[in-house]
Amino acid sequence: MLPSLCDEQKTGALPLPDAFLHFLEANGLDPSIYTKAETVPRYIRVKPGFESQLLEIEDELNCKLEKITWLPDFFAIPPQIQIAGSEAYQEGKIYGMDAASGAAVSALNILPGDHVLDLCAAPGAKLCMLAELLGYSGSLTGVDIARQRLAACRTMLQKYSLGDRCRLFVADGTSFSLLPLKSYPETRQFGHDGNSIGMSSKNSPDIFAEWTGKRSWRERKKTIKAGNTAASNQIQSTPELIFYGRHSGVIGLRRTELFHTVEVPSTSGYDKVLVDAECTHDGSLKHIQKFENWGWETLEHRVLDVKRMDSLQHLQLQLLTNGFRLLRVGGTLVYSTCSLTVAQNEDVVKQFLLRNSSAELQHVEAATDWPCRSGGIPGTLRFDPKTSQTSGLFIAKFTRLAS
Numbered sequence: 001m002l003p004s005l006c007d008e009q010k011t012g013a014l015p016l017p018d019a020f021l022h023f024l025e026a027n028g029l030d031p032s033i034y035t036k037a038e039t040v041p042r043y044i045r046v047k048p049g050f051e052s053q054l055l056e057i058e059d060e061l062n063c064k065l066e067k068i069t070w071l072p073d074f075f076a077i078p079p080q081i082q083i084a085g086s087e088a089y090q091e092g093k094i095y096g097m098d099a100a101s102g103a104a105v106s107a108l109n110i111l112p113g114d115h116v117l118d119l120c121a122a123p124g125a126k127l128c129m130l131a132e133l134l135g136y137s138g139s140l141t142g143v144d145i146a147r148q149r150l151a152a153c154r155t156m157l158q159k160y161s162l163g164d165r166c167r168l169f170v171a172d173g174t175s176f177s178l179l180p181l182k183s184y185p186e187t188r189q190f191g192h193d194g195n196s197i198g199m200s201s202k203n204s205p206d207i208f209a210e211w212t213g214k215r216s217w218r219e220r221k222k223t224i225k226a227g228n229t230a231a232s233n234q235i236q237s238t239p240e241l242i243f244y245g246r247h248s249g250v251i252g253l254r255r256t257e258l259f260h261t262v263e264v265p266s267t268s269g270y271d272k273v274l275v276d277a278e279c280t281h282d283g284s285l286k287h288i289q290k291f292e293n294w295g296w297e298t299l300e301h302r303v304l305d306v307k308r309m310d311s312l313q314h315l316q317l318q319l320l321t322n323g324f325r326l327l328r329v330g331g332t333l334v335y336s337t338c339s340l341t342v343a344q345n346e347d348v349v350k351q352f353l354l355r356n357s358s359a360e361l362q363h364v365e366a367a368t369d370w371p372c373r374s375g376g377i378p379g380t381l382r383f384d385p386k387t388s389q390t391s392g393l394f395i396a397k398f399t400r401l402a403s
């Protein structure tokens with residue numbers, strides 16, 4: 001439906017279609033936040049190690065990098081600046097990431113040696129930040145149901161040289177069951193096998209050799225078969241490993257060891273889990289702005305489709321529940337969405353807490369300095385574009401108590 005003049009008056013520069021305005025009204029959201037799309041800064045994260053090159057990066061982007069005092073390594077730049085054409089971006093020194101998204105990752109308080117699960121990982125900005133914070137210890141497992149989007153994560157990890165400790169699975173996050181490799185009997189390191197092609201060693205086809213993008217005929221056939229099965233079943237039942245780093249613990253394992261699922265024992269789950277759930281993205285001003293070019297009917301079709309809306313909350317609860325199932329006792333889980341609706345945030349958290357007596361909501365200590373406010377449940381946080389100068393984001397942090 002075409003936007004009307006009246007809509008433009010309500011929303012400033014961005015004309016919004018009636019269906020979206022109805023969605024906002026039904027959820028008690030103020031359409032005037034979209035006037036902020038033109039003024040909320042763009043944010044970049046400078047990869048640690050390149051801090052000394054800030055002046056060169058400023059020169060190249062032709063703008064000042066304004067340091068975000070409340071979030072290390074983040075800088076604000078004017079919203080109209082495009083970074084994709086810059087050398088700093090192409091050479092992997094900077095990447096675009098909203099500061100509120102950075103806050104969600106920061107809320108996990110990643111420590112050296114942590115085994116981290118990112119259950120909705122694509123397209124991968126948060127995954128990259130998690131990998132950076134982990135550095136040279138622990139492990140990172142990224143999962144997403146969309147193969148192509150997860151392949152984009154793989155490209156990003158490789159571009160920024162952050163994939164060493166990471167493994168990526170195309171899988172349904174509501175049922176994903178693989179534990180971090182610390183839980184397996186022994187993680188053997190395989191010597192470099194120059195002859196290996198595909199994911200299996202030539203001599204022992206069942207054992208993972210060093211990762212290579214080139215795959216053997218046998219592997220390709222397997223993937224095509226899995227893809228066909230996935231297309232007919234909608235969702236692939238077994239996770240597909242599409243990338244693993246040299247120190248991810250995968251090399252040297254047999255397939256049966258890697259894909260061995262067990263009932264999650266309380267001590268062997270992940271230390272940290274991020275559930276950055278699928279949502280309507282209505283808080284992401286830049287995302288909504290893109291529909292001006294993509295066509296507003298795409299927004300109605302992709303975001304506001306009635307069937308999708310009905311199942312979305314259920315999906316969010318399932319993702320949160322499964323992420324929590326894979327968390328070790330004493331571990332930390334962050335649930336976030338870039339929707340501003342209560343239905344996709346506080347309501348999901350309420351239902352989750354009702355059903356999971358070992359889940360405890362936690363305060364985010366670092367948030368005292370953040371430009372956010374409390375959500376509808378004490379302890380939860382909301383970044384509101386009107387006051388935070390960031391995109392909209394909801395964050396809830398949980399720990400798992402011994403039951």
Ligand SMILES: C[S@@+](CC[C@H](N)C(=O)[O-])C[C@H]1O[C@@H](n2cnc3c(N)ncnc32)[C@H](O)[C@@H]1O
Pocket residue numbers: 101119120121122123124125126127143144145146149171172173174276277278279
């Ligand atoms: C908000 S995006 C995640 C953004 C990502 N964390 C980042 O920082 O780039 C939500 C993701 O959830 C994925 N998704 C949707 N349903 C899923 C499911 N059942 N299991 C796993 N991932 C799912 C979508 O493909 C999408 O990539």
